[in-house]
Every structure is written in structure tokens, then in C-alpha cells.
Amino acid sequence: MKKIAIVGGGISGIVLSSLLKKFLNYDIQIFERYELSESVNGIQISPNGNKILDMLDFSEMQNQYVQINKINFFDLKNKSYISSMKLDYDTNDKYITLNRTELLKFLIHKYSLNENINNKTVTEVSEKNSSVILSDKSEIYFDYIIIADGIFSKLRPNFIKAIYSRFTAYRGTYETNIQRHDVDVHMGEDFHLVSYPINEKKMNSFTLVNKETNEKIINNYNFEASTFKDDFISKIPPSHNDVFKSNNVKLWPIYKLNKIYFGNKNIFYIGDSAHGFIPSRAQGASQAIEDAYAIYKLLNKNNLTHEKFIKLRKTKIKKIIKKSENNLFIFHQSFFLIRLFRNLFIKIICSSKGLTKKFNSYIFDFKLN
Secondary structure (H helix, E strand, O other): OOEEEEEOOOHHHHHHHHHHHHHOOOEEEEEOOOOOOOOOOEEEEOHHHHHHHHOOOHHHHHHHEEEOOEEEEEEOOOOEEEEEEEOOOOOOOOOEEEEHHHHHHHHHHHOOHHHHEEOOOEEEEEOOOOEEEEOOOOEEEOOEEEEOOOOOOOOOOOOOOEEEEEEEEEEEEEEOOOOOOEEEEEEOOOEEEEEEEOOOOOEEEEEEEEEOOOOOOOOOOOOEOOOHHHHHOOOOOHHHHHHHHOOOOEEEEEEEEOOOOOEEOOEEEOOHHHHOOOOOOOOHHHHHHHHHHHHHHHHHOOOOOHHHHHHHHHHHHHHHHHHHHHHHHHHOOOOHHHHHHHHHHHHHHHOOHHHHHHHHHHHHOOOOO
16 A cells, blocks of 8 residues: 655645545545634635535535635725626536535544644655654655645745745634625726625625735734724725724735746645735635646656646646736736726626636636546
8 A cells, every 4th residue: 555645734634635535545644734714714615616515525514614606896995896707607516605614624524634634734745755853853764755735835945935925814703784796806906805705694705815014024914903994994095994804804915936836756745835925816825735636647657756736737727827916916906097997808708708708707617628
């Protein structure tokens, strides 16, 4: 029986572990030093990610996720509604939102992954020996090592670096009086706000991405944004002020990798540890899930090599990174003419199911084979 190490218990690591336990006969060890947090962090998963989660009996989560019907676009500069992109053009392609923690808890329980989790810290990986070295200096040998420990991975080579993007994200949750099934995207000057429901109990999540004008680098993910309401209440219409109900808004620095890195020899990097990018296309979770599926697919065919993995993943990842960075430019516009053309383009794309489907096809069209 082949041995596989998975370093990191986030979405990509847990989805890969679940696929391997359900479908393949491997000896799996998941190295995750932290206990699963009960924190609430909303994520969006588009149809490409959902097709993979459906393999893992995701529908059993029932009311713990929300199926999104449409995305509503607003121009905050002139305080106007632009249009809505309907996402129900294909009943087989679900776009969902949920709490990240609930997804991880479901998969860990469903596939008894606690019996595979090792809470020791991996301090080094050896390409030569195909091994992991733990904090107690012990060394364990594996056939494959999958690194899924996030954008700040300390196991990558030194030439792969996480770079501060000069953008920060304000994140929080709030309750509404009615159950929502839409995503709202508000585009302002040097910032944009995205809000959506994360369960069928009227709980919602929001992320406001703001361009920083000063040189101060924020590196604390537990930083409480106590001035969030004062800073932004004048920029957001009263009809969308529910986000200010949140009592615990966190301010997160947004980092990106200086280049894509999938690893070497029998060591593979997936998720943010391989291609952390600015999350303005809502693809962080779905691309992590696609990475996990690609590793599973190649293992299932007994054909896991870097050449094959890169062929499956690199082109799409590069395209999404480019689109994500372009989105920031488009979302944060203050110039009238650019905003005018942007809003017109959104209206045209949203005007028909065919155009909407075509616009999203490069991401949403994902085939399981």
C-alpha cells in the first residue's frame, strides 16, 4: 500500500484526503498542528468545485449551505443598481456559499479523517528521501508528499515568496430578517464589497477589499477593525448597511505568491501554497478543490507526475490569476467613462442566459474524467 503525506488541513488537503479515503486504498497521514477552529468564514464555491464535492456526498450538508440564484451588481460611485447575473441557467451547475468551517467538519466526520490526522509539526520536507521531518527531529518516508499548508508555507523553496498586495480585506458576519439567496457586489472607488448568505438560518458573510494608500504592512490576521463602520458607512447606501451589524470585523492583509509553484520530484504543492492569488474572482476555494481532484485523478490512473499535474492545472490557474487582478482594476474604478463602459458590459452579459453561460464557461465548465 502506497503512503501519502498531506501537510495541511485546509480545503485542498481535506478534500484530497476525502477523495483518497472514499475511492482509493492508500495509507494517508494528514499533518495539521492546529485544532479545527469554530470561526465563521464565508466561502463561495462555483459549479466547477461543486461537481467535485458532489462526489463526496456534499448534498448531505442540507441547510448548512445556500444555493445562489443570482449575483447583483451595484455602482457605489453613483449609488445605482446595474444588473443581476442569473446563475440558475443550468440546474446541474450549482453555485453555493457556506461557512468554510462547516465544510471541513462535514468531510472530516463523513470520512473519519480524525484517525488520519497527526498533530505534529512538519518543519522540513526532503526531496531526496521523499520524507517529512517533524519538530521532534523524526523522519517519516512517503511515496508522495502533498503540501497544502497555505500561502505562508514554510516548506517551499526560498525563491517562492508571499508578497503583500497592498490590499486588505475587512471580513465579518451578520444576520438579516429574511433569508437571502443572492450575492451582492458593490463596486466603489478603490474598494469593493461582496456579501452573501452562508446558511439557511439567515446568517451572512461579507468581505470588503480596500486598496491601502499608506506603506504600513498589516500582518496580523486577528486584527480587529474597530473603525470599520466609521470608515465606510458614508460610502455604502443605507439600503445595504446590514454589514455594519457585525460586531467582530477582522482586517486581513491580502498576499499573493510571486510565482506559481507546484513542487518537484515526489513533492506536490496545491491550493494557496502553490498559487495564492488575490481573491477578487471568488475562486480560492474552488481552485483548491480542483487541485485536490487533479492529484486524486492522476493517482487513480497511477500516473502522478509533475508534468501531468502542471498540464492539468497551470494554464487555468494563470488565467484566473490574471482575471482576478483585472477585476480589482475594474471593480475599483472612479473614472466616469471606464465605469460607464464597465456597467454597460455587465448589463450586456447579464441580459441573456447564453451570454452569462459563455462568460463563466472558462471557470464553470469542468469535466470529471
